[in-house]
Amino acid sequence: MGQLPPELHADVARVGRLSSVPDVLTILTRLTGMRFAAVARVTDARWVTCQVQDTLAFGLQPGDELPLATTFCDGVRLRNQAVSFGHASQHPVYRDHPSPKLYGFESYVSVPIRLDDGSVFGTLCALDPEPRVMDAPLVEKIELLAQLLGAQIQAELRAEQSALESRQARSELGRVGASARLREEFIGILGHDLRNPLQSMHAVVDMLSIDQLSQRQGGAIRSLQRSLRRMEELIDFASDFARGIERDWLQLDYGNGSDLLDALSQVVDETRAAYPNQVLSAHVAIDEPVHGDAIRLAQMFGSLMINAVVQGQQSSLIKAIAVTEQGRLRIEVCNLDGIEPRRLDVLHASTHVHTAGRALPEVDLGLHMAAQIAQAHQGELRITSGKDGTCFHVELACQRPRARMQLVDNRSTLA
Known part of the structure; x- marks a missing residue:
């Protein structure tokens, strides 16, 4: 990334972590018919590429700069x-402008990305480099993407700000006192600061999906919608997990199972x-x-x-x-085409309760919560993989255990 200052390095990396950006750029190229699309960080002195989709071989990569002027x-x-x-x-305003001539383009659109x-x-x-139809309704759609x-x-x-404050709180209050406060802040962030932007994103994507779209454009919109739903699911799982940590156990509300059929269906x-x-x-x-x-x-x-779907091939x-x-x-639950071995390592790790003193490996939070729920019902989540695909298995007694095991101690997972 050349000689970018640290704050611009951080901005480029921040955009690079957003899983929706490739889909947004795909939608943009398909809406406009243009073959180069980018997200750029723009300050009063610099223009820096953050992410790009380029079938023109224009040559820009994340971190590359163009002279702002x-x-x-x-x-x-x-x-x-x-x-x-x-x-x-042929444009009355831009036909004599030096930028289209310098970079060799005929059609162009740029919309601001605004913060709160x-x-x-x-x-x-x-x-x-070729002319394209560009009108006000199309620009409005692109503004929704921005x-x-x-x-x-x-x-x-x-x-990032929450993580910084968390580190500061640990330093100021000590490990025990900070943990309770940080859990409360974390649950608040999950419930408000992350859900609100998700709701805005849903509204934008839903508005984009109203219009008549080609098969390819519709596919990109559906990919965004799947990503948003997955983000909501992960927020739910993380919120549940944080509340369990706060209480030191996972609370179960036992019933007679009369509503289980409807819930599973x-x-x-x-x-x-x-x-x-x-x-x-x-x-x-x-x-x-x-009785569960x-x-x-x-x-x-x-x-x-969800894991069987997202961990395997799309057509599985x-x-x-x-x-x-x-x-x-x-x-x-089985993915009959199987799941890649490198992902299976993460999934297997997700089914275990980890002991104090050991580093927590990479896990899938939703699957880890599923394993905790199975254990709370005195069952076990197992994963098998072979010629018939990859399967998740849970088996438990229908009758409530005599030990009345309602709590799963999660303290050992927090080392």
Whole structure:
């Protein structure tokens, strides 16, 4: 990244961590027909590439710079409004402008990426050497994409600020006193600071999906929607996990299982709706009373299905079973095409409770919560993999255990 100052290095890395940026750039190129699109950090002195999609071989990579004076983006930043045209050489304002001639483009759009305080982080821009149709409704759609990016960058900034304050709190208050305060702050961030930007992102993506889109554009929108749903699920899991840490155990609300069939069936329907292009074969038959927490068991079932979907190939066949047999509840979710071995290591690690004094390995939080729920019901989450695919297995007694095991001690996982 050359001689970028640390704060600009951090901005480039921050945008690079956002999983939605490639999808946003794909949508932008397909909406406009332009073959170069980028997210740029723009200050009063510098123009820096953060992420790029380039089928023109324009040559820019993250961290690369252009002289600010040779771009339209400084004007976009100063005026806080978009610049766009479809045919530079015939445009009454831009036909004599040096930038299109310098970089060899005819069509162009640049819109500001705004943060919550109204400041401009940078621009979302696209260009092409060929003329393209560029009108006000199209610019409005691109501004919605920039709004989505602004919300995600703001959320990332909040998370970084929270982490900094957490480190300071540990130093000032000591480990024990800081932990309680940090848990409260963390739960607050999950419940408000992260959910609010997600709601804004959902609104933007939903507005984009209203219009008639090509198959490719629709695919990119659906990919964004899946990412947003996955982010919501992870926030739910993390919030649950943090509350469990706060109490030192996972609380279960035992019932007689009368609502378990409906809860599991609903999770199947929600998973199918969230991943409409996935082939999901499901069989749910709860014919015996199950003394357990229906909401938690449904959460576990959903987590297993989601992992079977997202950890494998997009076209994989998923088979899900939840049945009662001879006094046992058996749950099995399989990706019949299997999951890559390098991901299996993470998934296996996620099913274990880790002992104090050992470093916590990389885990999938949703699957880790599923393992905790299984253990709280005196069951066990197992993973098998072979020629018939990769399967998640849980089996537990339908009757409530005599020990009335309602609590799972999570303290050993916090080392």
